[in-house]
Amino acid sequence: MLLFPEIDRKKTKKKVHALLKTYRSLVRIAGEKHSPKVTVAYTFEMKNANGEFSRKADKVVDRKYLAEVELAKIIEAINQLDTYDRQLLYYKYMDRNFTTNIAIYMKHHMSESKFYRELDKAMIRFAESYESGKLLSEK
Numbered sequence: 001m002l003l004f005p006e007i008d009r010k011k012t013k014k015k016v017h018a019l020l021k022t023y024r025s026l027v028r029i030a031g032e033k034h035s036p037k038v039t040v041a042y043t044f045e046m047k048n049a050n051g052e053f054s055r056k057a058d059k060v061v062d063r064k065y066l067a068e069v070e071l072a073k074i075i076e077a078i079n080q081l082d083t084y085d086r087q088l089l090y091y092k093y094m095d096r097n098f099t100t101n102i103a104i105y106m107k108h109h110m111s112e113s114k115f116y117r118e119l120d121k122a123m124i125r126f127a128e129s130y131e132s133g134k135l136l137s138e139k
Helices: 009-020 023-030 063-078 083-094 101-107 112-132
Strands: none
Touching (some): 009 112, 023 063
């Protein structure tokens, strides 16, 4: 196995899109206390201090717990990216206001084509950082 195999960018971006488009739902399911705070540098911080999620003893794993775990994985991966990539992914997938692509690239003063190129790069970088490359698809 190669350390850096050739990546199928199209399949990888589909996986990232499928995961990140569920972000808003995951926040709603996990509850407001697990919704991360976004800092000025677009760093995501979980609200509970120890970084762990509480589980009651002998409790069956439920939807809320799974949403909390998935949010923690997404936030860990997002925080490994640079500020620019975090901003693009935040406005595209995580902002509560459902910002359109046009509004995003206008806000960042870039052309439509540049926006899509930069978003594609951010999605690939996210795939690399999510669980050590779990979302990457090889050719």
